[in-house]
Amino acid sequence: MNQLTFIKKTGQEIASVFDDLAQLRIEVFKAFPYLYEGSVAYEKDYLKVYAASKNAFLFAVYDDKKMVGATTCIPLIDETDEVKKPFLKANIDINTVFYFGESILLSKYRGLGLGHRFFDERENYAHGFKQCKMTCFCSVVRPENHPMRPENYQPLDEFWIKRGYQKNAQLKSQFEWLDIGESIATEKDMIYWTKNIR
Template sequence: MQSLSFQTKRGREIESVFDGLAALRIAVFRDFPYLYEGTIEYEKTYLETYARSDRSFLFAVYDGPKMVGATTCIPLQDETAEVRKPFETSDFDLTTLFYFGESILLPEYRGLGLGHRFFDEREAHARSFGTFKTACFCAVERPEDHPAKPADYRPNDAFWLKRGYTKLPSLRSYMAWPDRGEEVSTPKPMVYWMREL
Protein backbone atom coordinates (compact mmCIF):
# COMPACT_ATOMS: atom_id res chain seq x y z
CA MET A 1 0.00 0.00 0.00
CA GLN A 2 2.92 2.38 0.63
CA SER A 3 3.67 2.69 -3.07
CA LEU A 4 0.07 3.57 -3.94
CA SER A 5 -1.38 7.04 -4.47
CA PHE A 6 -4.97 8.17 -4.99
CA GLN A 7 -6.67 10.72 -7.20
CA THR A 8 -10.23 12.00 -7.36
CA LYS A 9 -11.76 13.71 -10.37
CA ARG A 10 -15.19 15.12 -11.08
CA GLY A 11 -17.15 15.84 -14.23
CA ARG A 12 -15.08 17.04 -17.16
CA GLU A 13 -11.85 16.40 -15.19
CA ILE A 14 -12.36 12.66 -15.76
CA GLU A 15 -11.59 13.18 -19.45
CA SER A 16 -7.92 13.71 -18.55
CA VAL A 17 -7.56 10.04 -17.50
CA PHE A 18 -9.65 8.40 -20.24
CA ASP A 19 -6.67 6.51 -21.67
CA GLY A 20 -5.65 4.93 -18.36
CA LEU A 21 -9.21 4.22 -17.30
CA ALA A 22 -10.15 2.69 -20.66
CA ALA A 23 -7.08 0.43 -20.63
CA LEU A 24 -7.80 -0.66 -17.06
CA ARG A 25 -11.44 -1.45 -17.83
CA ILE A 26 -10.43 -3.59 -20.80
CA ALA A 27 -7.78 -5.45 -18.77
CA VAL A 28 -10.04 -6.25 -15.80
CA PHE A 29 -13.22 -6.96 -17.74
CA ARG A 30 -11.47 -9.54 -19.95
CA ASP A 31 -11.71 -11.95 -17.03
CA PHE A 32 -14.77 -13.96 -16.06
CA PRO A 33 -17.61 -13.11 -15.60
CA TYR A 34 -17.46 -10.23 -18.11
CA LEU A 35 -15.16 -11.85 -20.71
CA TYR A 36 -15.18 -8.47 -22.43
CA GLU A 37 -13.39 -7.98 -25.72
CA GLY A 38 -13.15 -4.21 -25.61
CA THR A 39 -11.52 -1.43 -27.58
CA ILE A 40 -10.09 1.88 -26.43
CA GLU A 41 -12.32 3.73 -28.92
CA TYR A 42 -15.53 2.21 -27.56
CA GLU A 43 -14.43 2.79 -23.98
CA LYS A 44 -13.76 6.47 -24.57
CA THR A 45 -17.19 6.90 -26.14
CA TYR A 46 -18.85 5.30 -23.12
CA LEU A 47 -16.75 7.29 -20.63
CA GLU A 48 -17.92 10.54 -22.24
CA THR A 49 -21.15 9.93 -20.28
CA TYR A 50 -19.19 10.61 -17.09
CA ALA A 51 -17.33 13.61 -18.47
CA ARG A 52 -20.63 15.25 -19.47
CA SER A 53 -22.13 15.02 -15.96
CA ASP A 54 -21.03 17.75 -13.55
CA ARG A 55 -21.85 15.47 -10.59
CA SER A 56 -19.94 12.38 -11.72
CA PHE A 57 -16.98 11.14 -9.68
CA LEU A 58 -13.85 9.06 -10.19
CA PHE A 59 -11.60 7.65 -7.50
CA ALA A 60 -8.42 6.16 -8.96
CA VAL A 61 -5.52 4.18 -7.52
CA TYR A 62 -2.02 4.57 -8.94
CA ASP A 63 1.17 2.62 -8.50
CA GLY A 64 3.68 5.14 -9.74
CA PRO A 65 2.32 6.60 -13.00
CA LYS A 66 0.11 3.56 -13.75
CA MET A 67 -3.59 3.45 -12.91
CA VAL A 68 -4.12 0.08 -11.22
CA GLY A 69 -7.63 0.56 -9.83
CA ALA A 70 -10.62 2.84 -10.30
CA THR A 71 -14.23 3.33 -9.43
CA THR A 72 -16.86 5.75 -10.71
CA CYS A 73 -20.35 6.98 -9.90
CA ILE A 74 -22.89 9.30 -11.48
CA PRO A 75 -26.49 10.41 -10.89
CA LEU A 76 -28.68 7.74 -12.51
CA GLN A 77 -30.54 10.35 -14.54
CA ASP A 78 -27.21 11.19 -16.25
CA GLU A 79 -26.47 7.57 -17.22
CA THR A 80 -27.13 5.92 -20.57
CA ALA A 81 -30.65 4.93 -21.63
CA GLU A 82 -29.98 1.19 -21.16
CA VAL A 83 -28.97 1.77 -17.53
CA ARG A 84 -31.94 4.07 -16.79
CA LYS A 85 -34.56 1.90 -18.53
CA PRO A 86 -35.42 -0.67 -15.80
CA PHE A 87 -35.89 2.14 -13.28
CA GLU A 88 -38.02 4.22 -15.62
CA THR A 89 -40.30 1.28 -16.41
CA SER A 90 -40.60 0.46 -12.68
CA ASP A 91 -41.63 4.01 -11.73
CA PHE A 92 -38.58 4.87 -9.64
CA ASP A 93 -37.80 8.54 -9.07
CA LEU A 94 -34.51 8.81 -10.94
CA THR A 95 -33.65 12.10 -9.24
CA THR A 96 -33.11 10.22 -5.95
CA LEU A 97 -30.84 7.46 -7.34
CA PHE A 98 -27.06 7.46 -7.69
CA TYR A 99 -25.51 4.88 -10.00
CA PHE A 100 -22.20 3.22 -9.19
CA GLY A 101 -20.20 2.29 -12.28
CA GLU A 102 -17.13 0.10 -12.41
CA SER A 103 -15.14 -0.98 -9.37
CA ILE A 104 -11.98 -2.45 -10.86
CA LEU A 105 -8.55 -3.48 -9.60
CA LEU A 106 -5.73 -5.37 -11.23
CA PRO A 107 -5.45 -8.80 -9.55
CA GLU A 108 -2.18 -8.12 -7.74
CA TYR A 109 -3.75 -5.18 -5.84
CA ARG A 110 -6.76 -7.08 -4.51
CA GLY A 111 -7.11 -8.03 -0.85
CA LEU A 112 -5.77 -4.68 0.41
CA GLY A 113 -9.14 -3.22 1.42
CA LEU A 114 -9.47 -1.08 -1.69
CA GLY A 115 -12.86 -2.59 -2.58
CA HIS A 116 -14.28 -1.15 0.65
CA ARG A 117 -12.51 2.14 -0.02
CA PHE A 118 -14.20 2.30 -3.43
CA PHE A 119 -17.64 1.96 -1.89
CA ASP A 120 -16.83 4.42 0.92
CA GLU A 121 -15.71 7.05 -1.58
CA ARG A 122 -18.73 6.64 -3.86
CA GLU A 123 -21.27 6.57 -1.06
CA ALA A 124 -19.74 9.70 0.49
CA HIS A 125 -19.84 11.50 -2.87
CA ALA A 126 -23.49 10.57 -3.44
CA ARG A 127 -24.46 11.68 0.08
CA SER A 128 -22.64 14.99 -0.29
CA PHE A 129 -25.45 16.39 -2.44
CA GLY A 130 -28.10 15.79 0.21
CA THR A 131 -30.76 14.83 -2.35
CA PHE A 132 -29.93 11.25 -3.29
CA LYS A 133 -31.57 8.51 -1.23
CA THR A 134 -30.42 5.29 -2.88
CA ALA A 135 -27.28 3.85 -4.47
CA CYS A 136 -27.47 1.19 -7.17
CA PHE A 137 -25.20 -0.76 -9.47
CA CYS A 138 -25.50 -3.73 -11.79
CA ALA A 139 -23.46 -6.87 -12.42
CA VAL A 140 -23.47 -9.35 -15.26
CA GLU A 141 -25.27 -12.64 -14.67
CA ARG A 142 -23.66 -15.70 -16.24
CA PRO A 143 -24.94 -19.30 -16.13
CA GLU A 144 -23.54 -21.43 -13.30
CA ASP A 145 -22.22 -23.92 -15.84
CA HIS A 146 -20.59 -21.35 -18.14
CA PRO A 147 -17.62 -23.05 -19.85
CA ALA A 148 -15.27 -20.13 -19.15
CA LYS A 149 -16.00 -20.05 -15.40
CA PRO A 150 -12.77 -20.75 -13.46
CA ALA A 151 -12.90 -23.57 -10.92
CA ASP A 152 -11.90 -21.17 -8.13
CA TYR A 153 -14.27 -18.35 -9.15
CA ARG A 154 -16.01 -16.59 -6.26
CA PRO A 155 -18.69 -14.01 -7.06
CA ASN A 156 -18.76 -10.70 -5.20
CA ASP A 157 -22.26 -11.27 -3.82
CA ALA A 158 -21.10 -11.89 -0.24
CA PHE A 159 -19.06 -8.67 -0.29
CA TRP A 160 -21.97 -6.64 -1.66
CA LEU A 161 -24.36 -8.09 0.94
CA LYS A 162 -21.86 -7.17 3.65
CA ARG A 163 -21.90 -3.62 2.34
CA GLY A 164 -25.69 -3.54 2.81
CA TYR A 165 -26.75 -3.99 -0.81
CA THR A 166 -29.73 -6.11 -1.84
CA LYS A 167 -29.96 -7.99 -5.13
CA LEU A 168 -33.12 -7.24 -7.10
CA PRO A 169 -33.45 -9.85 -9.87
CA SER A 170 -36.57 -8.12 -11.20
CA LEU A 171 -34.46 -5.09 -12.12
CA ARG A 172 -32.25 -5.86 -15.07
CA SER A 173 -30.76 -4.32 -18.17
CA TYR A 174 -29.33 -6.03 -21.22
CA MET A 175 -25.98 -4.78 -22.43
CA ALA A 176 -24.26 -6.08 -25.53
CA TRP A 177 -20.56 -6.67 -26.06
CA PRO A 178 -18.41 -9.29 -27.81
CA ASP A 179 -17.16 -12.01 -25.50
CA ARG A 180 -13.43 -12.64 -25.50
CA GLY A 181 -12.37 -14.20 -28.78
CA GLU A 182 -15.60 -13.20 -30.54
CA GLU A 183 -16.34 -10.42 -32.99
CA VAL A 184 -20.12 -10.15 -32.65
CA SER A 185 -21.79 -8.42 -29.70
CA THR A 186 -24.47 -10.40 -27.86
CA PRO A 187 -26.78 -9.12 -25.10
CA LYS A 188 -25.91 -10.00 -21.49
CA PRO A 189 -28.32 -9.72 -18.53
CA MET A 190 -27.20 -7.17 -15.94
CA VAL A 191 -28.89 -7.53 -12.54
CA TYR A 192 -29.17 -4.57 -10.16
CA TRP A 193 -28.25 -4.19 -6.51
CA MET A 194 -29.44 -1.34 -4.29
CA ARG A 195 -29.14 0.12 -0.80
CA GLU A 196 -30.36 3.22 0.97
CA LEU A 197 -27.79 5.96 1.42
Protein backbone atom coordinates (compact mmCIF):
# COMPACT_ATOMS: atom_id res chain seq x y z
CA MET A 1 0.00 0.00 0.00
CA ASN A 2 1.46 3.35 -1.06
CA GLN A 3 0.73 6.61 0.69
CA LEU A 4 -2.91 7.42 0.05
CA THR A 5 -3.89 10.66 -1.64
CA PHE A 6 -7.25 12.41 -1.56
CA ILE A 7 -9.13 14.50 -4.10
CA LYS A 8 -12.27 16.62 -3.96
CA LYS A 9 -14.35 17.59 -6.97
CA THR A 10 -17.64 19.40 -7.48
CA GLY A 11 -20.17 19.65 -10.30
CA GLN A 12 -18.83 19.13 -13.80
CA GLU A 13 -15.35 18.34 -12.44
CA ILE A 14 -16.68 14.97 -11.23
CA ALA A 15 -16.99 13.79 -14.85
CA SER A 16 -13.18 13.75 -15.09
CA VAL A 17 -13.05 10.69 -12.80
CA PHE A 18 -16.13 8.85 -14.12
CA ASP A 19 -14.00 6.00 -15.51
CA ASP A 20 -12.27 5.45 -12.16
CA LEU A 21 -15.52 5.79 -10.22
CA ALA A 22 -17.41 3.44 -12.55
CA GLN A 23 -14.76 0.72 -12.18
CA LEU A 24 -14.71 1.09 -8.40
CA ARG A 25 -18.51 0.95 -8.12
CA ILE A 26 -18.63 -2.20 -10.25
CA GLU A 27 -15.95 -3.88 -8.14
CA VAL A 28 -17.36 -2.98 -4.71
CA PHE A 29 -21.06 -3.43 -5.48
CA LYS A 30 -20.48 -6.94 -6.85
CA ALA A 31 -20.36 -8.14 -3.24
CA PHE A 32 -23.41 -8.87 -1.07
CA PRO A 33 -25.81 -7.19 -0.43
CA TYR A 34 -25.81 -5.41 -3.82
CA LEU A 35 -24.70 -8.34 -6.01
CA TYR A 36 -24.48 -5.89 -8.88
CA GLU A 37 -23.47 -7.09 -12.33
CA GLY A 38 -22.40 -3.71 -13.61
CA SER A 39 -21.11 -2.26 -16.85
CA VAL A 40 -19.13 0.91 -17.48
CA ALA A 41 -21.76 2.14 -19.97
CA TYR A 42 -24.55 1.78 -17.39
CA GLU A 43 -22.39 3.44 -14.75
CA LYS A 44 -21.57 6.47 -16.86
CA ASP A 45 -25.25 6.98 -17.60
CA TYR A 46 -26.09 6.65 -13.89
CA LEU A 47 -23.35 9.08 -12.84
CA LYS A 48 -24.40 11.86 -15.24
CA VAL A 49 -26.67 13.34 -12.57
CA TYR A 50 -23.62 14.36 -10.52
CA ALA A 51 -21.89 16.23 -13.33
CA ALA A 52 -25.19 17.98 -14.12
CA SER A 53 -25.48 19.41 -10.60
CA LYS A 54 -23.17 22.34 -9.83
CA ASN A 55 -23.51 21.51 -6.12
CA ALA A 56 -22.70 17.80 -6.30
CA PHE A 57 -19.58 16.72 -4.40
CA LEU A 58 -17.11 13.86 -4.68
CA PHE A 59 -14.35 12.86 -2.27
CA ALA A 60 -12.05 10.07 -3.46
CA VAL A 61 -9.05 8.12 -2.22
CA TYR A 62 -6.22 6.99 -4.48
CA ASP A 63 -3.42 4.52 -3.91
CA ASP A 64 -0.89 5.59 -6.52
CA LYS A 65 -3.04 6.03 -9.65
CA LYS A 66 -5.86 3.67 -8.64
CA MET A 67 -9.07 4.97 -7.06
CA VAL A 68 -9.61 2.70 -4.03
CA GLY A 69 -12.44 4.57 -2.33
CA ALA A 70 -14.99 7.26 -3.10
CA THR A 71 -18.07 8.94 -1.79
CA THR A 72 -20.55 11.42 -3.27
CA CYS A 73 -23.39 13.69 -2.27
CA ILE A 74 -25.83 15.93 -4.10
CA PRO A 75 -28.76 18.21 -3.23
CA LEU A 76 -31.83 16.00 -3.29
CA ILE A 77 -33.58 18.46 -5.59
CA ASP A 78 -30.95 17.63 -8.26
CA GLU A 79 -31.45 13.87 -7.96
CA THR A 80 -33.63 11.64 -10.14
CA ASP A 81 -37.41 11.45 -9.70
CA GLU A 82 -37.19 7.95 -8.20
CA VAL A 83 -34.95 9.24 -5.40
CA LYS A 84 -37.07 12.34 -4.74
CA LYS A 85 -40.42 10.52 -4.84
CA PRO A 86 -40.55 9.08 -1.29
CA PHE A 87 -39.60 12.45 0.24
CA LEU A 88 -42.25 14.29 -1.74
CA LYS A 89 -44.80 11.65 -0.72
CA ALA A 90 -43.83 12.19 2.94
CA ASN A 91 -44.20 15.98 2.53
CA ILE A 92 -40.51 16.62 3.22
CA ASP A 93 -39.17 19.76 1.57
CA ILE A 94 -36.59 18.36 -0.87
CA ASN A 95 -34.85 21.75 -0.98
CA THR A 96 -33.66 21.09 2.59
CA VAL A 97 -32.16 17.62 2.00
CA PHE A 98 -28.76 16.40 0.78
CA TYR A 99 -28.65 12.91 -0.67
CA PHE A 100 -25.55 10.82 -0.02
CA GLY A 101 -24.73 8.50 -2.90
CA GLU A 102 -22.12 5.77 -2.76
CA SER A 103 -19.65 5.29 0.08
CA ILE A 104 -17.38 2.62 -1.36
CA LEU A 105 -13.98 1.27 -0.43
CA LEU A 106 -11.96 -1.73 -1.57
CA SER A 107 -11.77 -4.32 1.20
CA LYS A 108 -8.00 -4.06 1.86
CA TYR A 109 -8.41 -0.37 2.73
CA ARG A 110 -11.14 -0.89 5.32
CA GLY A 111 -10.43 -0.45 9.01
CA LEU A 112 -8.36 2.72 8.45
CA GLY A 113 -11.09 5.17 9.45
CA LEU A 114 -11.96 6.08 5.87
CA GLY A 115 -15.66 5.20 6.31
CA HIS A 116 -15.92 7.89 9.00
CA ARG A 117 -13.89 10.27 6.84
CA PHE A 118 -16.38 9.78 4.01
CA PHE A 119 -19.30 10.76 6.25
CA ASP A 120 -17.36 13.69 7.74
CA GLU A 121 -16.52 15.07 4.30
CA ARG A 122 -20.10 14.81 3.02
CA GLU A 123 -21.73 16.16 6.17
CA ASN A 124 -19.31 19.10 6.33
CA TYR A 125 -20.01 19.87 2.68
CA ALA A 126 -23.79 19.66 3.12
CA HIS A 127 -23.59 21.82 6.23
CA GLY A 128 -22.18 24.61 4.07
CA PHE A 129 -25.60 24.97 2.44
CA LYS A 130 -27.73 26.96 4.88
CA GLN A 131 -30.97 25.52 3.56
CA CYS A 132 -29.82 21.95 4.26
CA LYS A 133 -31.46 20.51 7.37
CA MET A 134 -31.23 16.79 6.66
CA THR A 135 -28.81 14.31 5.10
CA CYS A 136 -29.86 10.89 3.88
CA PHE A 137 -28.78 7.78 2.02
CA CYS A 138 -30.45 4.54 1.05
CA SER A 139 -29.49 0.88 1.37
CA VAL A 140 -30.75 -2.25 -0.33
CA VAL A 141 -33.11 -4.58 1.52
CA ARG A 142 -32.22 -8.27 1.19
CA PRO A 143 -33.96 -11.16 3.00
CA GLU A 144 -32.13 -12.79 5.91
CA ASN A 145 -32.21 -16.13 4.09
CA HIS A 146 -30.86 -14.83 0.78
CA PRO A 147 -28.90 -17.70 -0.82
CA MET A 148 -25.88 -15.47 -1.54
CA ARG A 149 -25.66 -13.95 1.94
CA PRO A 150 -22.19 -14.80 3.34
CA GLU A 151 -22.11 -16.58 6.70
CA ASN A 152 -19.99 -13.86 8.28
CA TYR A 153 -21.90 -10.95 6.73
CA GLN A 154 -22.14 -7.92 9.03
CA PRO A 155 -24.58 -5.21 7.94
CA LEU A 156 -23.48 -1.61 8.46
CA ASP A 157 -26.55 -0.64 10.50
CA GLU A 158 -24.58 -0.26 13.76
CA PHE A 159 -22.02 2.00 12.09
CA TRP A 160 -24.76 4.16 10.58
CA ILE A 161 -26.61 4.43 13.91
CA LYS A 162 -23.39 5.55 15.61
CA ARG A 163 -23.12 8.25 12.95
CA GLY A 164 -26.55 9.52 14.04
CA TYR A 165 -28.66 8.05 11.23
CA GLN A 166 -32.04 6.42 11.68
CA LYS A 167 -33.81 4.05 9.34
CA ASN A 168 -37.05 5.58 8.13
CA ALA A 169 -39.52 2.88 7.10
CA GLN A 170 -41.73 5.54 5.45
CA LEU A 171 -39.05 6.40 2.91
CA LYS A 172 -38.61 3.66 0.33
CA SER A 173 -37.68 3.45 -3.34
CA GLN A 174 -37.26 0.71 -5.90
CA PHE A 175 -34.10 0.74 -8.00
CA GLU A 176 -33.51 -1.62 -10.88
CA TRP A 177 -30.23 -3.38 -11.68
CA LEU A 178 -28.88 -6.68 -12.91
CA ASP A 179 -27.93 -9.13 -10.15
CA ILE A 180 -25.03 -11.53 -10.56
CA GLY A 181 -26.35 -14.62 -12.33
CA GLU A 182 -29.50 -12.91 -13.61
CA SER A 183 -30.32 -12.39 -17.27
CA ILE A 184 -32.71 -9.48 -16.75
CA ALA A 185 -32.62 -6.52 -14.37
CA THR A 186 -35.07 -6.63 -11.45
CA GLU A 187 -36.34 -4.02 -9.00
CA LYS A 188 -34.76 -3.95 -5.54
CA ASP A 189 -36.33 -2.40 -2.44
CA MET A 190 -34.28 0.44 -0.98
CA ILE A 191 -34.84 2.01 2.42
CA TYR A 192 -33.61 5.45 3.47
CA TRP A 193 -31.63 6.47 6.52
CA THR A 194 -31.86 10.10 7.62
CA LYS A 195 -30.10 12.50 9.98
CA ASN A 196 -31.11 16.02 10.97
CA ILE A 197 -28.05 18.30 10.86
CA ARG A 198 -29.81 21.48 12.00
